[in-house]
Amino acid sequence: MTADHVLRALEAVSAERAEGSVLSVRGLTVRFRLRGGRTVDAVSDADFDLGAGECLALVGESGCGKSVLASALLGLLPGNAETSGTTLLAGPEGGAGTDLLAADEKTLARTVRGRRVGLVPQSPAAHLTPVRTVRSHLEETVRALTGTSRRARREAAETAAERAAFPAGHLDRHPHELSGGLAQRAATALALIGDARLLLADEPTTGLDRDLVDRTVDELRRHADEGRALLLITHDLAAAARIADRVAVMYAGRIVEVAPAHRFFGPTGPRHPYARGLLDALPDRAFTPIPGMPSELSDLPEGCAFAPRCPRATVRCGTRPAPTAGVACHHPEQPRA
Template sequence: MNEQILRALDSVTAERAHDAVLGVRDLTVRFRLRGGRTVAAVTDAAFDLAPGECLALVGESGCGKSVLASALLGLLPRNAETEGTAWLAGETPPGDGRGALDLLAADERTLARVVRGRRIGLVPQSPAAHLTPVRTVRAHLAETVRTLTGTPRRARRAAAEAAAERAAFPVGHLDRYPHELSGGLAQRAATALALIGDAPVLLADEPTTGLDRELVDRTADELRRHVDTGKALLLITHDLAAARRVADRVAVMYAGRIVEIAPAARFFGRPGPRHPYARGLLNALPEREFTPIPGLPPELSRLPEGCAFAPRCARATGACEVRPDLRAGVACHHPHQDAEGADRA
């Protein structure tokens, strides 16, 4: 990919950030533990999400992706503490003239009545836990249609079936209860519910878990169509193939921090990721080098003072004893500068 195209991609990304519908700045989430200790699961996360854009948040399990998502919707447990700001454009509490709603400062009533489902749709990581066990999938869909769209009763059945079709949920299973669903079917039911309200922002936490490759592609394509209607999508996933199919930009998390943000075309093509960890994720794929990253992620309660990836990184030097900031899209003292190790898109 030539430099002129890359500059054009960067220009588009900057323009979308300027018109962001969701903005996150210095978001930190800590959990209070017994004995007075605290563990930081997310540290200083910052990004913007624009209408018509998908940002894929990727990284190994336990890196803080789902905690970040829960913080945005006020779904953290009671022992969690948050700092920073996360604002949602176009929604303000009565009497507030700022033009945006601070999600971290909003009370439960505002989040429940204004945000969840209406302004931010959610595909949860564990969908079965979010489905009422005594109601069928059809009943879930019909009730969500009624609540979010005000569709007349006589039209709700058709609307529920249309929602199921969008998420590739088989109509013949609509009258089943949650405990009668496989993990993949529960995932598709949750996706159907999240798409009903056409919320300006969709937060999808591992929406392809439990699906075979064909359904992964179909789900990814439906999410892309949703984005192409002007909606914003924050896709949390460990499936880099799904991310490549949907994303406009990619944000990589490691040990609670975002270590790289890049346009998807640059990330998956040339010159490729700049952070050694991000490049290692791609090189671990079977279609790439199929080489795993050596070592294990650090425990969040025992993070080093410097770069958390340094113990696993072949490029580490004494400079990595100082924690790098996220500058020019990458938090690394020794970032890759060329197409080394990256495949052409």
């Protein structure tokens, strides 16, 4: 099979995946304008699709642009942000989809956030009002989304808590009375109230011990298995390995590799040198750190941003590599034996 045949086959698979996707992202770019005319390219040309019942883990070092990407999908970027590309969110059954980047604030607030996209935030306790109980948070969210009667709101709040495995006996507690794991379940319950088809979990395991991390991501996986699409944004590779179907690796604002999780974490391993380095840095693997420091997003090189740290870099890496077969690299690693 020739290279042209391979590329056409991959394009056909990509088109088929996009057609049946809950979320289809093409060329998503986020740039921040700073004083003095400086710019920060936080996300550059991100492409991926996410289907119902699927978990895509977006991984990478802190500061690589993962959370900015999530904020762009929800329309929660600051005023100095400029965006381009398309982020098509599938509509209700038989309904038209919505380009989240093109939608105005009224559309996002009334028809998207909470209803079609649920957010499970990082540090959930910081997103809960300290003087209100969990029940009060849930009922207020039900009222905002559905406007039902007081009795119906109470029943809907208790149902959401049950779906998130939040104990009914803790509903009348305040955020400071909850453990980290229970606060995370409360945040998940809030995200589930609108029965959103897409869940964005932005670093949902920060500050939790290993046992709570496993329980939290298992709970998120259960909701994906019920038919929701789950975008898990994390730097915890063990959590990604536990529940992800596919892995997208981000470096300096760019997605440099997208691979099935079984291959990424399996014996053959990832093919991008940075992705390979992430795995090799884990304590249960080679425990070898990636040399050097990440490039500043305000001063990215013209070519491959990872080249200054890459042992495989050549003069060719002075030009930006185009993604081929899911890997944006001029010199991808060969699969391990």
